[in-house]
Amino acid sequence: MPKSFGERLKLAQQVSGSLMCVGLDPDPAKFPKDLQDDASPLAAFDRRIIDATADFAAAYKPQIAFYSALGAEQQLLASIRYIRERAPAALVILDAKRGDIGNTAAAYVHEAFDRYGADAVTVNPYMGEDSVRPFLARPERGALLLCRTSNPGGRDFQNLMLDGLPLYRHVAKHAAEHWNEHGNLMLVVGATVPREMADLRQAHPELSFLVPGVGAQGGDLAALMSAGLDSQGAGLLISASRSIIYAGGGSSSGIRDAAAELHAAINFNRTRPSETSRPTLARRHS
């Protein structure tokens, strides 16, 4: 019997000792010189990243756009197979931001979970229930719903106020109340606004959040973890892409050092008593 998505997430975090997710954004324009003539440069670069991080990454998040742009679907498949080999407990989150309905949604589900064998996929909420539910129908796979994204344009619509709450809070509330029967729904919450993270944590103590935007997009790790950790000192997957994979010019040691640094920083912030109010964790340490 496959474990539930929640159990698999917990296992991945235990085995890796980590809440860290490594984003695979292989952009050939930024590749280290020694890979630029490789016949399968995306897969080769991914292999380097996976080798350098396999013992402490809880999850990998390949960004499908980089493979799709270049017709490199086979390289994406190879990278996912390599993750399974090197880090069998780690989750594979396909960052595809899908969202469509009916038989189209079914086709996207098939793409993410059957063709690529991902454990989870990022999903856009704009089209509502029938565009999200198909991604949640398999209890052992997860859907990570865009909620508050950390990019500058994130506020254009997500922060519009309705009945005293911004849109992204309505998205979170609606999803948590109506779509999460299997406990396999996570929210994508950007790393740049700890206050919003804190509000979401208070409103949804039971949900896990994927937090991209650490590193290249800025974001204060301590503040955001203090705001976002749940009562168990977990409930977050903290994702970094460019700040890890292009560190040290994309060398193995550069990648490993950057990942180890983030890993250590996450674990430091995970266990220290919070300066701000985070009652349950504070109790754990009192």
Place this chain on the structure above:
Amino acid sequence: MPKSFGERLKLAQQVSGSLMCVGLDPDPAKFPKDLQDDASPLAAFDRRIIDATADFAAAYKPQIAFYSALGAEQQLLASIRYIRERAPAALVILDAKRGDIGNTAAAYVHEAFDRYGADAVTVNPYMGEDSVRPFLARPERGALLLCRTSNPGGRDFQNLMLDGLPLYRHVAKHAAEHWNEHGNLMLVVGATVPREMADLRQAHPELSFLVPGVGAQGGDLAALMSAGLDSQGAGLLISASRSIIYAGGGSSSGIRDAAAELHAAINFNRTRPSETSRPTLARRHS
């Protein structure tokens, strides 16, 4: 010099004598028997659809999910090449509902416009400006922004009221005011709610709308065209997928008959005087 997207849209409508867009949603589970053993069944079915409709389709809208689910990227490429051969003036709209930021958006732009050579791509607005603008940067290519979608879940968030207007109206307003310098932005407006179509037309007399949901999803063509046509009796691309491509069991004659019927119905509604108030057209016919 390539024409602007607006000029290309107008030309496509003139050459085809039509506002009709044919959706390519090739779902092998529904394929006619004689294609089920074809080595490239999606491309073969698309070829049949294109042959049957090339002389009166203003646009084709391949739904990328069906190809991605099956690893059939080469068949999608072949179908787009075949459209160029058989209907050189028709627009190719890649229905991919993309939405992401920065270098990821750039990769999706490359996928849609360079890899597949599409003329336009559907885009999701949830992540805001920096997720939409990259798709609008080439004046000869278009972005079709999800606004009000016709699926049941469309109302979950799109119809939430802010400052007296539903979210989808804010999306339309923001996009029209800030992102449409090149005149290459269209809105996706579902066919099921003519009242909402009328409000959008009144607020945005200058924009063109892609209207999916005709046919299999229901929708009253006369009412929606009366609500949505612009002052030139255009401003709409009316898209049908399943109701055309699976007509008559997916036979050439079934497809052609269904497309011809929709084509005729569109042109009938396009030129007859409107019963409701559509002042400019009414003037044209008075």
